[in-house]
Amino acid sequence: MKISLPIFITCILAVSIAGCNTDSIYQDEQYKTLVYLLSGSENVFATSYTLNEEEPVRYVSVGCGGSNSNEQEITVTLEPNPAMLDEFNSLNYNYQSEYAKLLPADRYEIESYTVTLPASSDYHYVRMPVKVRPLGLSPDSIYFIPLKIKSVSRYDVNEDKSDVLFRVAIENDYAEQLVPTYYAKSGTMTNPITVLSGTKLVQPLEKDKVRMFIGNETYGNTTTVADIERLSVVVQILEDNTLVVTPYGDSMEVEMLDNVNGYNRYVPELLQGTTRQRVFYLNYRFRLKKSDGTFNVWREVEERLIRIED
Template sequence: MKQLYMYIKDNKNRKSLFPASRSIKISGTIALLLLMFIACNRDEVFEREQYKNIFALISESDNVSRKFHKLGEESTGYVTASLGGTNPTSRDIVVNMVEDNSLIDAYNRTNYDVDVTKYVLPLPKDKYDIESYQFTIPAGEISGRLPIRIRPDGLSPDSAYFIALRVKSYSAYEVNPEKSFILYRVKTKNYWAQADGNTIYNMRAKLKVQGSTSELEMPGTKVMHPVTRNKVRVMAGNETYEPDVNVFDRLAIVLEIAENNKITIAPYKNVEVTQVDGDKDFPNIFKVEDDGFKTYKTFLLRYNYKSGNSIYEMKEELRLEFDEDEEEEQ
């Protein structure tokens, strides 16, 4: 670039020595060389930007990091930072974080406007511990993380809970401003279900209105949610599933799974339900089945419940194909 600049300068100084026509040609050459100079300079700036060491908090596109935590135990989740740049760093990057619930307010306004029924909530303070809000990306390494201890018992499967954190300060290099904050979302799970509305069991059922002689075969599906370490929630019978607390309160039931895999059936809130024991085909148990090709989580249930003015007699199999190795990785 320096040689190019000197060439342009020399040609400017000598332009009076040439006739007008040649002066025009030289002016065109100088203009072309100037454009080349600007282009080269822009490329150098771009290359310097590419080689910069910049760190960012790892999340999805909406700056939310969604993690499942198992009910019935304390577990540790992590807010992770990743460092970009071609050359290794020569200094530690000490990052200080701070909680900032205004980030939750902004998320709610952006995503739900005035529909407060969908608003996400700050995770209650008694449900987590952050021992230190400082973590380090060591020199020469590309990541660091901040541990958070989570105690999910008591959280509702119908609410979203966030821990909002942002970078307060850092000791070296740069942070990506668009990834300088994170919303850590705590989601619950147990062995039988996850609280994301995506645990869907296939149903094979027989339904009879009490007092009737006819029995209906009822294939279908059921969405299952975790409630506690060993309890799950499903809709009773063939009642329509809706992700609505009022619907759950009226017509959902809870299945409690004992250590011996016996099932106790109870109302979630207001539905009238009666467990019926003694049916050899639907003995109110949970079991894991392996047919040699696939493995299934299976519930065999027998109960009666009331909906409207009718009492329904239910014989119900719920079945979910699963891979134990994949579940352990989640």
């Protein structure tokens, strides 16, 4: 069967046009400008606020993606999105007591929920300031500010990155919440004599205060609020780096001791060979309250804690 030349040429042109259309669609998708909120897995963006300041500032990042930079200025407005936190909790936790918490409104300030991405900028994002008052936040709780894109002046929104769970964690010079801080412990306790070894979780409370368990008690998945209040002490670092140990809850009494020369102090830069270590030296005694209101015997503690660095 013979095919006429005109029909053959028409077929070739049709295939070529179809291919061009496909390429055009692919390029449009590839170079398309999409507005998004910067986040990681499950659209969480975690940041740490220092307890050294009353109202530190961190940022939510609003970006635009695509191979081409945005040729026009983009105005983006965000708004709170509490439903996002509800969904996150239902997917990640079995019990309400484990739920992440909405950061109370009186704990943070966002002066403006609207930001502007300049046209043809070398930077494909802009930052929205979030001021937080971290003093009093618990190291045992996970706090979020859930946000979503309310509107954009032009271009489309990346629907997969249209919202963010902005996590607020706390830190000071001695411990962090976001990346748990551990110290290597060594020492002894009396009544009965106990060797202290292993690692100890140290958590930030205030600018100059941290919390830790007594002795060899450990923090785990089954640890309750009652356990924390009963078995924890607060260590305060004074301006001269001397230390004061006090009970965290009301189920313990604590008294400072001076049995070991040079203890009850914090050394921020102990030189060991070629490395510098951050070390707590603790000497105190404690006794725990029994269910009838009386106290157990005093237990004396001599403990050295060396921060485990990354």
